[in-house]
Amino acid sequence: MADRHVAYALIGGGQACGNCARWLREQGADGEILLIGREPDPPYYRPDCSKDYLRGEKPRSETMFRAPEWYAEQQVELLTKVSVIDVDVSERLLSLSNRQKVSFDKALIATGANVRRLNVPGCELEGIFYLRTLGNSEAIREGAAGKRVVLIGGSFIGCEVAASLTELGSECAIVMLERVALSGVFGESAGHFFQDRLEDHGIKVYGEDALERFEGSEGRVTTVITQDGLELEADAVIVGAGVVPDVMLAKRAGLELGERGGVLADSRLATSVPGIYVGGDMAEYESVIHGRNLRVEHWDVAFNHGKTAALNMLGADQPHEVVPYFFSDLSDWASLEYVGPAARWDREIVRGSLDDGQFSIFYLDGGRVAAVLAVGRSEDIEHGRRLISEGVELGETAERLGELSADLAEL
Numbered sequence: 001m002a003d004r005h006v007a008y009a010l011i012g013g014g015q016a017c018g019n020c021a022r023w024l025r026e027q028g029a030d031g032e033i034l035l036i037g038r039e040p041d042p043p044y045y046r047p048d049c050s051k052d053y054l055r056g057e058k059p060r061s062e063t064m065f066r067a068p069e070w071y072a073e074q075q076v077e078l079l080t081k082v083s084v085i086d087v088d089v090s091e092r093l094l095s096l097s098n099r100q101k102v103s104f105d106k107a108l109i110a111t112g113a114n115v116r117r118l119n120v121p122g123c124e125l126e127g128i129f130y131l132r133t134l135g136n137s138e139a140i141r142e143g144a145a146g147k148r149v150v151l152i153g154g155s156f157i158g159c160e161v162a163a164s165l166t167e168l169g170s171e172c173a174i175v176m177l178e179r180v181a182l183s184g185v186f187g188e189s190a191g192h193f194f195q196d197r198l199e200d201h202g203i204k205v206y207g208e209d210a211l212e213r214f215e216g217s218e219g220r221v222t223t224v225i226t227q228d229g230l231e232l233e234a235d236a237v238i239v240g241a242g243v244v245p246d247v248m249l250a251k252r253a254g255l256e257l258g259e260r261g262g263v264l265a266d267s268r269l270a271t272s273v274p275g276i277y278v279g280g281d282m283a284e285y286e287s288v289i290h291g292r293n294l295r296v297e298h299w300d301v302a303f304n305h306g307k308t309a310a311l312n313m314l315g316a317d318q319p320h321e322v323v324p325y326f327f328s329d330l331s332d333w334a335s336l337e338y339v340g341p342a343a344r345w346d347r348e349i350v351r352g353s354l355d356d357g358q359f360s361i362f363y364l365d366g367g368r369v370a371a372v373l374a375v376g377r378s379e380d381i382e383h384g385r386r387l388i389s390e391g392v393e394l395g396e397t398a399e400r401l402g403e404l405s406a407d408l409a410e411l
């Protein structure tokens with residue numbers, strides 16, 4: 001038996017839900033919108049947690065998706081510090097941690113992702129941090145700024161946090177499985193470019209090595225030991241070992257999971273249960289552009305999923321046709337943008353110069369552009385988006401991607 005009824009239940013309280021609420025109202029939805037999230041904050045801009053907010057350059061209020069008064073103005077009811085414990089899809093009924101039962105007409109489930117935790121000897125010691133929330137970011141600033149820090153993982157979190165903490169006076173070292181930082185997504189030539197920026201600023205990078213254990217004294221971490229036998233002294237450790245989609249609630253509700261570990265949705269982000277949509281980091285959706293299922297953990301993707309889900313809740317019957325976009329900053333040493341994602345590629349064509357730090361790399365798979373990375377050449381991202389979404393077969397003309405005099409609009 002429900003305590004109350006809402007037209008739209010937005011479950012998770014991250015970017016996907018925030019933007020869904022916005023688009024529901026912008027498109028004239030007039031029913032009740034209830035946004036439920038278990039964090040203490042309303043939807044906020046999570047990428048700041050490893051960048052300006054971590055460095056103390058941006059106040060907390062500026063990380064918010066919308067100012068507090070927006071929710072009242074738009075009649076979006078916000079429940080923070082409340083978890084959805086159960087979704088009964090046949091009764092269309094939510095059970096909340098505040099003991100309320102709420103029935104709904106339509107729902108978006110966007111519960112995001114959780115950090116992948118490492119289970120090695122010493123992992124329970126004080127001074128070992130993970131990063132997902134504003135609160136984690138504050139704890140890292142307090143516990144690691146100006147200290148000796150070891151970062152585990154050479155992908156975005158490890159590299160971004162190492163750059164931010166270096167700016168705060170920390171002495172940073174990265175231990176990672178890959179040979180070159182950030183090469184997992186961008187390949188080794190781009191990876192070398194980014195790793196050079198890190199090393200130029202004094203960050204030590206240890207590739208092709210794995211964490212074996214932590215050692216400590218009086219309950220606090222003091223040393224990181226690697227499988228190759230490195231012993232790195234550390235006052236703090238930040239683990240950036242990827243994320244796992246948070247599908248617990250959706251799985252319990254009986255929604256189907258996909259091969260990539262996300263909750264399955266069609267190209268409209270609709271699940272197998274009519275009126276229930278998924279979005280953001282935990283959604284595995286059928287991409288009409290890529291011709292395969294995608295699950296990507298990018299802020300822009302979650303943001304745009306929120307919009308597509310809102311439009312479809314209102315009956316638009318619209319496929320999600322946005323090419324996933326990603327950006328990352330290593331402090332102000334290097335900024336990158338990327339459209340893709342490329343599942344594989346057989347050729348990289350560089351436009352511009354890696355030595356000058358102004359370049360794009362076009363990743364080709366069988367003559368088609370699968371992804372584009374741009375550093376200091378944002379204009380190439382737009383062309384990349386078009387070439388990816390139109391699936392243009394470039395043939396001989398692919399060479400022209402690398403000629404600065406060639407007009408990409410003509411390809």
Ligand SMILES: Cc1cc2nc3c(=O)[nH]c(=O)nc-3n(C[C@H](O)[C@H](O)[C@H](O)COP(=O)(O)OP(=O)(O)OC[C@H]3O[C@@H](n4cnc5c(N)ncnc54)[C@H](O)[C@@H]3O)c2cc1C
Pocket residue numbers: 011012013014015016017036037038039045046047048049050082083084085110111112113131132133157246249279280281282296297298299300302325326327328329
């Ligand atoms: C430090 C950091 C830096 C990043 N930097 C970048 C970047 O530079 N560029 C980029 O593109 N992306 C970046 N990302 C990724 C980006 O932030 C995510 O892809 C995006 O926030 C995902 O949004 P979402 O709405 O899917 O989920 P989230 O933002 O994770 O929100 C989901 C929310 O649901 C809540 N929740 C889960 N289960 C329940 C439940 N049962 N009941 C209630 N609430 C629940 C969670 O607590 C969470 O608050 C970064 C992420 C992090 C952590």
